Amino acid sequence: MAKMHLSLFLLHLVLSFIFFFPLSTLSQSHNADFAALRQIRNSLTDLPSAAAARFFSSWDFSSAAADPCSSFAGVTCSSSSSVTILTLGTGLSDSPGLAGTLSPAISQLTELTQLILFAGIVTGPIPPQLASLRNLRVISLTNNRLTGRIPKGIFNLPNLHTLDLSGNQLSGNIPASVGGGNNLKVLVLASNKLSGQIPQILPKQLLHLDLSNNFLSGTFPPQMPASLRYLSAANNRMWGPLNGLDSLSDLAYLDLSQNKFSGPIPGSLFRSTMTSMYLQRNNLSGGVPQSPPWTDAVGSTVDLSHNFLTGELTTALIGVETLFLNNNHLYGVVPEEYVDSVRAGTMRTLYLQHNYITGFPLEVGSTLPDTAAVCVSYNCMAAPPLGLATCPASAGDELSRPAYQCSAFHKSSNINSLD
Numbered sequence: 513m514a515k516m517h518l519s520l521f522l523l524h525l526v527l528s529f530i531f532f533f534p535l536s537t538l539s540q541s542h543n544a545d546f547a548a549l550r551q552i553r554n555s556l557t558d559l560p561s562a563a564a565a566r567f568f569s570s571w572d573f574s575s576a577a578a579d580p581c582s583s584f585a586g587v588t589c590s591s592s593s594s595v596t597i598l599t600l601g602t603g604l605s606d607s608p609g610l611a612g613t614l615s616p617a618i619s620q621l622t623e624l625t626q627l628i629l630f631a632g633i634v635t636g637p638i639p640p641q642l643a644s645l646r647n648l649r650v651i652s653l654t655n656n657r658l659t660g661r662i663p664k665g666i667f668n669l670p671n672l673h674t675l676d677l678s679g680n681q682l683s684g685n686i687p688a689s690v691g692g693g694n695n696l697k698v699l700v701l702a703s704n705k706l707s708g709q710i711p712q713i714l715p716k717q718l719l720h721l722d723l724s725n726n727f728l729s730g731t732f733p734p735q736m737p738a739s740l741r742y743l744s745a746a747n748n749r750m751w752g753p754l755n756g757l758d759s760l761s762d763l764a765y766l767d768l769s770q771n772k773f774s775g776p777i778p779g780s781l782f783r784s785t786m787t788s789m790y791l792q793r794n795n796l797s798g799g800v801p802q803s804p805p806w807t808d809a810v811g812s813t814v815d816l817s818h819n820f821l822t823g824e825l826t827t828a829l830i831g832v833e834t835l836f837l838n839n840n841h842l843y844g845v846v847p848e849e850y851v852d853s854v855r856a857g858t859m860r861t862l863y864l865q866h867n868y869i870t871g872f873p874l875e876v877g878s879t880l881p882d883t884a885a886v887c888v889s890y891n892c893m894a895a896p897p898l899g900l901a902t903c904p905a906s907a908g909d910e911l912s913r914p915a916y917q918c919s920a921f922h923k924s925s926n927i928n929s930l931d
Contacts, residue, residue: 544620545595546573549580549587551617556600559608559632567602567610594623596647601630609656610634616641623647625671631655631679638663638677648672654700655679662706664689667696676700678722686711686723693718701726702744710745723748724767732756746770746790754778754796769793769815777801777816782828784809792817792836799823800837805849807831816840817863822925825850825869834861838887843925845871846888854884861885865903868892868913868921892918 550573558566570585572578581589588597598621601609609632618627619641625648634656642651643665651666654676661684662677673695682704690699691713698720709730710723718737724746731752736743738759744767753775757763766781767790776798781789784806796819806812806829814829815836824844829835830853846864851873853859860883864872869891880886880898887903888896889911896911 544622545593546578546580548617548620549584549595551620552598552600552615555615555617556610556612556634559611561606561608564602564604564607567600567607590623592623595621596623597626597628598624599626599628599630601632603630608632614639614653614658618642619644621645626650627652629653629656633657635659637661638666638682640665642666643668646670650674652676653680657681659683661685662687662701667691667693670694672696674698677704678702680704682706684708686728688713690714736760738762741765743767754781757781764788766790777821779803782806784812784831786814787812789814789816791815791819794819796821799842800826800828802826803828805830809833825864831858833859835859836861836863837867838863839866841868841921843868843870843892843922845869846873848873851880854880854886857881857883859884863887863904864891865889866891868918870918872897874898892922 553568553571558568567585570583572583580587580595581593586599587595590596598618601607609630611633613636614634616639618639622645624645627648628650629652631654636658637660638653638658640663642648643663646669648669649671650673652674658680660682662682664687666675667687667689672693675696676698678700683706685708686701686706688711690711693715696715697717699718700722702722703725706726706728708728710728710733712733714733714737716737717739719739720742721740722744724744726748728745728748728750730750734756736756739762740760741762742765743763746767747770749772751772751774754773754777758778758780764786765788766786769790770793772795774795774797777791777796779801782801782803787809792815799822805827809831810833812832813834814832817836818839821840821842823842825842825846827847827849830849846869850859850862854862865887869888870893872888872893874897885902886898888898889903890913892913894912
C-alpha cells in the first residue's frame with residue numbers, strides 16, 4: 513500500500529513538471545514582455561494629429577488582465593504569448609508618426625523576429641542592446657531622426673536578413689563587422705551622414721545594397737558580392753575605376769550618379785538584363801562598348817550624361833527605352849538603328865545634345881512619333897533636323913556648336929588617335 517501511495521506521489525510530481533512548470537515559465541515570459549512594452553511605451557509618444565488616430569491608444573496598462581498579444585496595436589505574438597513582431601507607428605499617410613527615443617528595453621523581448629519603426633521624429637541612438645536579440649530577422653527604422661553610430665553588434669545577429677536604417681542622421685563609418693552578416697540579404701543605409709570608405713568585406717550573399725545620399729569616399733572594395741542585383745551609392749564622394757563591378761553578372765539596377773568615378777565603363781554592364789543604369793555626373797571616360805545590342809529592355813533607363821565619354825556611338829544601346837548621352841564628347845554620325853528604334857516606339861527618349869556629333873540620319877520632312885523625346889541640339893551639325901522642339905529647357909537655345917569649337921575638338925581627336 514505504501515508503494516502505491518509513493519507511485520501516485522511520483523506520478524503527480526512528474527505531471528506537475530510537465531504541465532505546471534511550462535505554465536509558470538510562460539507566465540514569467542509574458543510578464544517580462546509586458547514590462548518591456550511598458551518601458552518602450554514610456555520612451556515614445558504619439559505626435560498630435562487631427563486626422564489620424566493615436567497609435568498608442570490601444571496600449572492599456574491600467575488593467576492587470578490586459579493582454580498585449582490580443583489588444584496592443586503593432587504587437588504580434590507567438591503561440592506561447594511571446595512578442596515576435598513589434599511595429600511602432602501606423603505608417604499611414606495621414607499619421608505624423610512617433611516622437612521620443614528607442615528604449616533599450618526592446619532587447620528584453622527575447623523572441624523578437626521583426627522590429628519596425630515607421631516615419632516620425634524619433635531621436636537618439638539605436639540601442640546597441642539589439643545585438644542580443646538572436647532571433648531578429650528584420651530591423652527597419654526608417655525616416656526618423658536617429659543619431660550616433662550604427663551599433664557594430666547588429667551585424668553579428670545570426671538570422672538578420674534585412675537591415676534598413678535609411679532616412680536618419682546616423683554618422684561615422686559603416687562598421688567593418690558588416691562582413692559578418694552571414695544571412696544579410698538587404699542592407700539599406702541611404703540618406704544618412706555616414707562617412708569613410710565602404711568596408712573591404714561585405715556579406716557574400718547580399719542582394720540589395722543602398723548607400724546613396726551619404727558622405728562616403730574612396731573606392732569600391734576589390735571584390736563586391738557577386739550576388740548583388742541592386743546597387744546604389746549615388747550622391748556620395750566616391751572615386752576610382754569601376755573595375756570591381758565586372759563580376760556582378762546578376763546586377764539589374766545600378767546607380768552611381770553624382771560621384772567622382774573615372775575611367776571606362778566596364779563592357780560587362782552593357783547587357784539587356786540591366787534594367788536601370790545611372791552613371792551621370794561623374795568623370796567617366798572612354799566610349800560606349802562594342803557589345804551586342806541592348807534588346808527586349810522594356811522600361812529600361814540608361815543615363816550616362818555629364819561625363820567625358822568619347823568616340824563614335826555604337827549600336828549597343830539601341831533597345832533602351834530611355835537613353836541620356838548628353839553632355840559628353842561623342843562624335844561621328846548617329847547609327848541609323850537609333851532612329852529606327854525611335855520610330856518603332858522601342859526608344860522613347862534619346863538625348864544627345866551637347867556633344868560633337870556630325871550627323872543624325874533623319875531625312876528632311878521626316879517625322880518621329882509624338883511620344884518620342886529626341887534632342888540633338890548643340891552638336892557639330894549646321895542644321896539639326898529636329899530643332900529644339902523636344903529638347904529640355906536646360907539645353908539652351910542654340911541649335912549648333914560654334915564652328916571653332918568643332919574644328920578644335922576634331923583636330924584634337926585626330927592627333928590623339930595618331931598617338
